[in-house]
Amino acid sequence: MKILIINSGSSSIKYQLMVMPTNEVICTGMIDRIGLETSNVIFKTPSNTIEETLPIANHKVGLQKVANMLLDADKGVIKSTSEIAAVGHRVVHGGSAFSDTVKIDEAVKLKIKELFELAPLHNPANLEGINVAEEIFSDAEQIAVFDTAFHQTMPEVAYKYAIPNYLLTEHKVRVYGFHGTSHKYVSAKAIDYLEKNSKIITIHLGNGCSMTAVKDGKSIDHTMGFSPSNGLIMGTRSGDIDQSVIFYMVKNLGYSADEVNSILLKQSGMLGLTGYSDLRDIEAEAEKGNKDCILALQMNAYRIKKTIGSYAAALNGLDAIVFTAGIGENSSYIRNLVCTDMDYFGIELDQEKNQIRSKEIREINVPNSKAKILVVPTDEEYEIAHQVYQLLQS
Structure with a gap:
């Protein structure tokens, strides 16, 4: 077909x-x-x-x-x-x-x-x-x-905001989650690799970045929210930010709502911190000693590490973390920053394995690491074709 x-x-x-x-x-x-x-x-x-x-x-x-x-x-x-x-x-x-x-x-x-x-x-x-x-x-x-379908299994405690109920019931303001096709694909691949239903954290790092807590193949929490602008620091998006900053920019600094939206979506994130939106440029500058780039990479990894901790608690355990997408699959630098000093969670990186590049699923943890560290190349086109085929065969 x-x-x-x-x-x-x-x-x-x-x-x-x-x-x-x-x-x-x-x-x-x-x-x-x-x-x-x-x-x-x-x-x-x-x-x-x-x-x-x-x-x-x-x-x-x-x-x-x-x-x-x-x-x-x-x-x-x-x-x-x-x-x-x-x-x-x-x-x-x-x-x-x-x-x-x-x-x-x-x-x-x-x-x-x-x-x-x-x-x-x-x-x-x-x-x-x-x-x-x-x-x-x-x-x-x-x-x-x-893209949002995979996250429809999130429980109410995860998708509901602490705002008046009518904003959900009448205006559909809630956490939806994104990158679902990618998270579904790589979590299924990880489950096949581990040969059991598992407690997994998938980390999709590209120009847009997100993380999902996956329990037995189902999304139970996700970093993006009502829109794809929430959560992790991204190429040009700020990720999590105190909403009072928005009101401050409008009331005190004279920005319009559209201008603030443009700043947070198109001028922030790694671009706002460093002047670069491409991680390859940022890593190259960091290796030259560029302090802004070094700090931005540390901030990026710090937010990922914090989320791993909260999701491990939500999952009540952790079998594996999965890196995927352009940065997650190719940046040994970011993977090292994220996985360093995570032995409390049973996450221990093998530095030599971390340097290997491959189009295949690979394990980059030390042998005695309690939680597996996997790199799983995503394939959203295959996942879409697979879902279409399954629907037509059913």
Whole structure:
């Protein structure tokens, strides 16, 4: 069964065509800078890579370009769009309405639209991708996979804020959690590796960062909250901050609400602390002795360490911590900062193993470490395809 995975962002489309259940990747690619004259188009197969720069006016033009490349007589991979059995769409916010993958109908699209105000950058683009895909891949089942779905198992004590109840019941203000597709995938891989249901903390570190407490395969707590801006320090997002700072900036410093929002989402985090948002640059500067970069990395690791402690308490034990995503998988520097002086929790890092890079799941703790330290490469495209396939087979 051929399944096309589409991740439609505000100015980009990422896609991958897979065969399930064999997990064969037929092609992968992306289009970014949509809406500009210099949009980047990438199309990769095992034997070819095509890269172009051309104007892509909107998502409809972009997805039509994807279809044209898939169907290309010389370098394409299918002869008809009817070969695609299903299109799996990543949808960032499903609110509390969706706890699983669903077939898309008008009611589902309406609910995604109702959630625009909770994910103004993501859900509109996700829905546009769905609408266009329905036209271009009209023979395929359209399936939605929600980033928030994995966290719908969180208990009320974890997802409810200590604010007036009507804000939850009438306005849906609560913890939703994000990066769920990644956390679900790597926690399942860790459970398979450990060969038992376990108490696991998954640590997704990319430009966006989050952590999840996973008990027996289910999310019970998560660092991101009502939006993806809460929790850990991120590339440009502040993470946790006293809400009084916002009021102070508006009342005393003269910023508008939109300006404060922009500062906290786009100018803060590692960028605000160091002037750099890319961790590779920050690590390089830290090695040169840049004090701001050294402190920022220490702050980042400190917040992760504190969260490990609180989640170990919530789980009443700890079998493993799992590092994943671009930084989690590749930065031995960050993993070392996080895992140093954690032997109280039974977390002891093997420095030599920590330096090894691999695309496979790997264990980087010393042999007698009570809690395993795992690096698990995430694969959100596979997880989406897997969930789509399971839904269609059920």
